Amino acid sequence: MQNNDNQKTVGGTPEKKGTILIITGGDKPDYADIADKIGMANMIICADSGGDYAYNHSIRPDYLLGDFDSISAEAKDFFTVQGVPFMAVPAEKDFTDTQMALDFAVTFAPDTIYICGGWGNRADHSLANIFLLCEYLSKVSSLVLCGRGFYGYYSIGTLDIIGVPGQTVSLIPLAGDVRNLSLEGFYYPLDAFTLPWGSSRGVSNVLVTHCGKIRHEDGILLVIQHIGSVA
Secondary structure, X not given: OEOOOOOOEEOOEEOOOOEXXXXXXXXXXXXXXXXXXXXXXXXXXXXOOHHHHHHHOOEOOOEEEEOOOOOOHHHHHHHHHHOXXXXXXXXXXXXOHXXXXXXXXXXXXXXXXXXXXXXXXXXXXXXXXXXXXXXXXXXXXXXXXXXXXXXXXXXXXXXXXXXXXXXXXEEEEOOOOEEEEEEEOEXXXXXXXXXXXXXXXXXXXXXXXXXXXXXXXXXXXXXXXXXXXXX
């Protein structure tokens, strides 16, 4: 099992955790694509059925939270015996399990939060989670979505995409126009370009180096990096 320290307090406040990994519902990435992130995480939080992913891949979470309407009884019983703390909320609530996990995670003042899952065959959940994360950009330095075959990053001005030439990278404006957008290391470079909100102009660019540089003013960009080369 992956070992992580449970919550510690210093002076009555939670000890800062540099990197937190949240595993939630929806489509999960292949284990090989997040093994390094599991290894570097100072804390792992599972939201409801995210506990099944942890159980199936021998990951020991520091916390399990949610209304527990979708986690399997087998995983729940196993982590109960392991002594993993459970944080339960009613099934009827005005926030998702993912939001609960994020709210809990930011109390530890992390620099980076990785979120595995959160999107899949529920389009409403997927869209809600994508926009939900915008609220947390002022609270952490880096938010990274880890999905099946892709990573998603949020940029508010400066972002470097590390990858391999041939990977597809899409830039989607989430909040207003993105102004003075410059791209280096991509097949389609840009210089001081305004990418309007709602535009598809940023979809399906391609890395041509191992580091694509994204610089802009105003707006929020969701940057999707597809793992692997262009088909």
